[in-house]
Amino acid sequence: MDATEYDLIVLGAGAVGENVADRAVQGGLTAVLVEHELVGGECSYWACMPSKALIRPGQALRAARQVDGAKEAVTGTLDVAAVLARRDSFTHDWNDDSQVRWAEGAGIAVVRGHGKLTAPKEVTVATPDGGEIVLRARHAVTISTGSDAFVPDIEGLRDADPWTSRDATSAKVAPESLVVIGGGVVATEMATAYASFGTTVTLISRGGLLAGLEPFAGEMVAEALREQGVKVLLDTETTRVHRDDDRVTVETGDGGAVTAQEVLVATGRTPRTRDIGLEVVGLTPGDWLETDDTMRVKGFDWLYATGDVNHRALLTHQGKYQARAAGDVIAARAAGKPVSDGPWGTHVATADHEAVPQVTFTDPEVASVGLTLKAATDAGYRVRAVDYEIGYVAGASVYADGYKGTARMVVDEDRKVVLGVTFVGPDVSELLQAATVAVVAQVPLDRLWHAVPAYPTINEVWLRLLETYGRP
Ligand SMILES: Cc1cc2nc3c(=O)[nH]c(=O)nc-3n(C[C@H](O)[C@H](O)[C@H](O)COP(=O)(O)OP(=O)(O)OC[C@H]3O[C@@H](n4cnc5c(N)ncnc54)[C@H](O)[C@@H]3O)c2cc1C
Numbered sequence: 477m478d479a480t481e482y483d484l485i486v487l488g489a490g491a492v493g494e495n496v497a498d499r500a501v502q503g504g505l506t507a508v509l510v511e512h513e514l515v516g517g518e519c520s521y522w523a524c525m526p527s528k529a530l531i532r533p534g535q536a537l538r539a540a541r542q543v544d545g546a547k548e549a550v551t552g553t554l555d556v557a558a559v560l561a562r563r564d565s566f567t568h569d570w571n572d573d574s575q576v577r578w579a580e581g582a583g584i585a586v587v588r589g590h591g592k593l594t595a596p597k598e599v600t601v602a603t604p605d606g607g608e609i610v611l612r613a614r615h616a617v618t619i620s621t622g623s624d625a626f627v628p629d630i631e632g633l634r635d636a637d638p639w640t641s642r643d644a645t646s647a648k649v650a651p652e653s654l655v656v657i658g659g660g661v662v663a664t665e666m667a668t669a670y671a672s673f674g675t676t677v678t679l680i681s682r683g684g685l686l687a688g689l690e691p692f693a694g695e696m697v698a699e700a701l702r703e704q705g706v707k708v709l710l711d712t713e714t715t716r717v718h719r720d721d722d723r724v725t726v727e728t729g730d731g732g733a734v735t736a737q738e739v740l741v742a743t744g745r746t747p748r749t750r751d752i753g754l755e756v757v758g759l760t761p762g763d764w765l766e767t768d769d770t771m772r773v774k775g776f777d778w779l780y781a782t783g784d785v786n787h788r789a790l791l792t793h794q795g796k797y798q799a800r801a802a803g804d805v806i807a808a809r810a811a812g813k814p815v816s817d818g819p820w821g822t823h824v825a826t827a828d829h830e831a832v833p834q835v836t837f838t839d840p841e842v843a844s845v846g847l848t849l850k851a852a853t854d855a856g857y858r859v860r861a862v863d864y865e866i867g868y869v870a871g872a873s874v875y876a877d878g879y880k881g882t883a884r885m886v887v888d889e890d891r892k893v894v895l896g897v898t899f900v901g902p903d904v905s906e907l908l909q910a911a912t913v914a915v916v917a918q919v920p921l922d923r924l925w926h927a928v929p930a931y932p933t934i935n936e937v938w939l940r941l942l943e944t945y946g947r948p
């Protein structure tokens with residue numbers, strides 16, 4: 477066999493690319509991963525894991541302070557150096573040896589360097605030593621190159637040397653003050669983390685917080701951030717940014733200005749497709765890659781796109797779900813085996829459309845799956861939403877004194893199934909999988925009554941939601 481020929485070439489070895497290759501190899505194919513930075517990608521080194529490691533210690537401290545008898549034992553503040561050192565242990569000090577070992581152990585070849593499509597089914601890799609390797613795919617190429625932080629065209633912003641999520645998650649010291657531009661997941665999570673370190677944080681959002689989720693989620697997170705000492709400016713445009721020596725000033729549309737040591741821009745993502753040779757196959761560099769539900773790029777029978785780069789759901793777990801479908805379908809198609817591509821089949825990522833779970837690790841956490849009331853109504857469903865204050869649940873009242881939380885269940889009135897669930901409250905993330913199962917399995921409400929939550933757990937909120945809805 478020509479050493480440069482594989483059944484599958486995966487461009488980008490983030491969590492998603494790794495999973496495509498793994499599934500294809502398990503399906504009997506040969507596969508190579510091409511990576512120009514760290515095997516493991518954004519999630520392991522600059523996103524999910526380090527960000528959660530920065531958030532968790534503050535959350536644990538606040539949790540202890542919400543329980544009489546325990547709070548008396550909490551007399552100090554966070555040891556920020558220890559928090560950062562613990563974060564470093566999760567990122568393995570930005571060393572990917574263990575991930576490379578995993579790939580090789582799984583029978584996946586790894587080629588380091590920047591890869592580009594140079595012909596159909598051909599990727600040319602510029603290697604770190606200045607060389608070039610040409611790889612050819614017998615069956616498929618999957619683009620799993622992820623996304624970068626989007627830096628908007630705000631006057632002076634780029635020249636002010638702003639932090640992006642990478643700087644916020646890998647910082648070696650906490651700045652004395654930080655301005656966060658944005659009101660989404662990164663902005664609220666990083667504001668939560670840095671406020672817990674004693675950094676003076678100002679968050680500037682041009683709208684509310686956490687748009688796209690149930691409105692009460694953003695409202696509760698804004699209130700909690702303020703209680704945690706964050707100055708939250710809503711409905712406020714950022715108009716100009718400039719840096720003088722070690723201070724950066726952010727000017728706002730209402731004539732105000734905030735000065736801080738650093739500014740974090742957390743305004744969304746842009747696809748990593750500018751320099752991967754898309755033009756060679758008739759696609760446009762810089763675009764997101766639109767796929768069908770088997771992750772095949774529209775118009776191609778050999779080109780796939782998984783993870784952030786296809787813009788279906790910019791979440792690690794959802795990208796890995798797509799990767800399992802893609803790796804399996806590539807193997808099936810290569811072997812001429814039947815393809816299961818109907819809704820909810822083995823080879824499709826149907827859940828991307830209306831059953832995506834997500835946790836925002838603020839304090840309170842926001843855990844949601846499926847459609848919000850607005851999204852369900854806009855999609856044409858005849859719906860009814862019921863809300864319940866989680867603090868009224870016995871388990872929640874024991875869990876934390878004065879537990880504040882809200883749950884919403886969105887019901888399809890025609891089929892009497894759950895379309896979406898949102899929980900906001902301390903530690904609600906672990907409630908989410910039950911909601912995901914209910915949404916994906918389309919469990920009828922009258923059957924859900926038989927899924928009895930254990931007493932006294934916060935899961936009893938399910939019973940309260942059903943009671944509030946009324947027994948069908
Ligand atoms: C701060 C932050 C926190 C987050 N927290 C969470 C969370 O808690 N939970 C969650 O589910 N999601 C979270 N996300 C989203 C999550 O990080 C992404 O959805 C996920 O990393 C996407 O994985 P991917 O494999 O598609 O892309 P990536 O992880 O970006 O991997 C792409 C890989 O391709 C490589 N690459 C790109 N171009 C080339 C090329 N031409 N040649 C060779 N290699 C190339 C890159 O170096 C990279 O290693 C977070 C995101 C951010 C920014």
Ligand SMILES: NC(=O)c1ccc[n+]([C@@H]2O[C@H](COP(=O)([O-])OP(=O)(O)OC[C@H]3O[C@@H](n4cnc5c(N)ncnc54)[C@H](O)[C@@H]3O)[C@@H](O)[C@H]2O)c1
Nearest residue numbers: 628658659660661662663682742743744745790835836837
């Ligand atoms: N816990 C998690 O699962 C988690 C954590 C972090 C990030 N992520 C993922 O990473 C992705 C990126 O997160 P994000 O917070 O950067 O994006 P986002 O889409 O969640 O939020 C972007 C924010 O930036 C604002 N914005 C956009 N353009 C702007 C401009 N020109 N000026 C001012 N404000 C502007 C938007 O109004 C919004 O508030 C998300 O899609 C998310 O799914 C997930």
